């Protein structure tokens with residue numbers, strides 16, 4: 490049974506003014522998030538990601554469709570039962586949303602106070618959480634005394650206070666610099682691995698997906714246009730939107746002016762050689778070309794790390810006669826896709 494099963498969910502808002510057309514923020518979305526997944530949802534601004542998250546944690550009602558959490562249909566629950574389900578869902582935000590007038594300790598304790606956890610138990614739990622996120626020495630500090638990364642770690646500790654089985658992260662690293670982003674993503678990966686929490690990561694940054702998401706869904710205009718294992722979507726995106734996101738991370742062939750410029754200064758024909766980690770490697774590709782005796786050089790691309798797996802996308806310029814080039818490329822072997830760049 491999926492941990493979160495989203496079935497044909499639609500959310501429509503009335504237009505902002507009376508005469509405006511209704512907005513379909515989420516449009517017939519179906520997704521299965523399995524227990525233990527780090528599930529990424531990526532899309533540009535306005536794609537419907539935040540709305541989808543608000544529907545999953547019951548902050549807003551769906552217009553139609555069904556959402557099951559642990560097999561329980563949550564869209565029709567009475568308020569008291571819904572509150573209980575929501576205690577099993579932690580949430581972190583782009584702007585951290587900490588209470589400025591409370592210390593770090595009191596921020597993390599807050600969700601436990603709300604559910605009436607006794608003081609001693611609360612204290613022990615908060616200490617444990619602050620150790621887990623590496624902020625035991627900041628317990629008595631106030632949020633504004635902390636860096637952005639530290640504040641988000643407090644946010645994560647607070648989200649985990651009631652021991653949720655699901656953590657929803659809405660653009661949780663978008664306000665952070667790259668180094669701090671890595672730190673926070675490492676922490677989220679630990680939350681998933683060590684505490685077994687299922688994580689849904691909402692982002693517009695493909696490198697966040699590449700770093701931690703095991704699965705990804707690409708959203709556009711309220712719809713999921715592509716989804717699958719992260720590595721598969723990166724190595725074989727099937728929609729233009731997914732390809733655009735992938736290009737922000739993997740060093741694919743330049744297009745437009747950059748490609749025209751490359752052509753102008755590069756003699757010979759251009760080929761893109763893609764390989765996954767199933768047998769091929771950069772060394773094998775270059776070795777095969779060298780052995781075939783064609784004159785080639787690498788003009789663009791490289792080898793990327795997607796979820797700890799290798800993905801190579803190399804663009805080479807090759808000179809020589811047609812038959813020799815064809816024989817050289819054919820000799821590279823299995824697990825490699827060669828495409829001539831004709832644009």
Ligand SMILES: Nc1ncnc2c1ncn2[C@@H]1O[C@H](COP(=O)(O)OP(=O)(O)OP(=O)(O)O)[C@@H](O)[C@H]1O
Pocket residue numbers: 502503505512513514532533534535536537538539540541
């Ligand atoms: N409360 C609301 N009332 C009316 N329209 C809304 C409301 N909330 C969201 N929308 C609209 O729904 C669409 C999806 O918005 P949503 O915030 O879910 O997208 P998003 O992908 O999360 O983008 P962002 O990252 O910019 O928040 C947008 O067109 C937005 O204007």
